[in-house]
Amino acid sequence: MNQELVTIFTEMAELFAMQDVPFKPRAFEKAALAIGELSESVKDIHKKGGIAALEEISGVGRGIAERIEEYIKTGHIKDYEHLKKKMPVNIEELTRIEGVGPKMIHTLYEKLGVRTVKDLEKAAKTGKVAKLPRFGKKSEEKILKSIEFFKQSGGRLGIGEALPLARQIKERLEKVPGVERVEIAGSLRRWQETIGDIDVLAVSSEPEKVMDTFVKMSGVQHVHAHGDTKSSVRLHTPAGGIDADVRVVPKKSFGAALQYFTGNKAHNVALRKIAIEKGYKLNEYGLFKQMANGKWRMAYGKTEEEIYKALGLQYIEPEMRLDEGELALAEKNKLPKLIDYDGLKGDLQVQTNWTDGADSIETMAKTAADLGLEYIAITDHTRSLAMTGGADEKKLLRQMKEIERINHKIQDTRYKIQILSGAEVNIKKDGSLDIDDEVLAKLDVVGAAIHSHFKLSKKEQTERLIRAIENPHVDIIFHPTTRVVTRREPIELDMEAVLKAAARTGTAMEIDAHPWRLDLKDEYIRAAIALGVKLVIDTDAHRAEELRYLEYGIAQARRAGAKKKDILNTLPVGEFIKALK
């Protein structure tokens, strides 16, 4: 229900923009964003408190609340259908064409009857687009090129694909003569789950060299723009490609630019408002104060810290810049001290070549030690996951012996790490486990996880998971919602009931750091912390390189405001074991 309304209101914003209606576009866009971030269904909100309760949602006023009610009651929104009838175009699709916005869509529909990307491609190929007023040969070519990219990819990259690319750009540009500093900004700096494009900022005495190097980098498929201080390209990736922007900004403005280009948009708009209230003007060049003669003079800009400070705010970590209450906390000096990126001492979900992992127990342990970890738990799959060669009781006992042997063997080497025995026990359809309790009792760490029957009803699924949580041997629930980012929907769960059961029994919930999973996601982490549920962050590594993934999980935890004490595997091994159920 919420997602349907997000789509409708976003589309209405575009439809109003096409017709040059003032202010409504942003109002609808804002409402759509707010609804998208709700953890409760608007239907439930409406059931509890009617229109008044809907109006409590920030960005939703009387008008939009009434439309939500109309949709709940009738399944339609008359206004929307009226607009749609007047402009029957596939906006969602057309706005995804780089360089095509609402005004162009309007002209294209009015003059050429373009409704879809396919129509647009046909019109451009036959030279009709170039003949329109304020269009030309170049815009037509640009549209065709963008359509090619659209057909290839059609969307965002997971952060696990985008971040390595951005880091490559950063490393390359850092080597350009004259460059003093390069930082990744945008949604990547906020560690969002999916990334629409890569933003990079640089300080350099010779901006043109930065621009030239960037647009000629390997992997660049097309140059959208190549200016003096800003360039934009399309990078080729296995998944189809992503846009990347690089800007060179003045050193004295670097903090302001970093702040500005990190976003998110709502956070920045709110911050600008605070600036105006305090008599400042904030843009990507700095925080400006108005002089007696009416002229603006730059007051701050070198660092983000000084800007937030001048605005009477605590420094806000990028992951939390969402305009979801962090500004109010910063104003009252009440932001949590977030867990650090080097704050973890252990990894509790690691697969090896005993099942579907690629590397041996010893290789995984040594790599983890090199990454600075003090302990890992080996948690191979169990028998009902036959495709992975899942372990039965006998195999688990054999593996325990092997772990003991390796622990002993590496004691005298440079690798200071303790290997814990464990398993990723499969939760069966009825919530029972596929390994006997006596064997589970012998393992150091028991993780339980759902790998099948994803389509059960909310009630059945919740009961199933709670039954597993109540097993006295289960220490951790691995990837609790089983979602795969952009690929598989989460299972339906009454998360509040699940988290309460976890709190009651002392069972830890995992934040699976694998960039495909990121499960729990931020809003559930926040809820878990509020309920006093124990949390752990694990990589779910199936090969040695993946042990680096912890940073993705830490980012999710930081977005949810997690402190060091909220995460069990920040503890040294002895205390960690004691803290488990």
Place this chain on the structure above:
DNA sequence: GCCGTTTTCGGCCCGACTGTTTTCAGTCG
């Protein structure tokens, strides 16, 4: 259409780049 220690009316973020312009509109972030 939303919002409010400028609160029920009058505001609503703003600059770089491109292409088609002859001074600027559209898009993007």
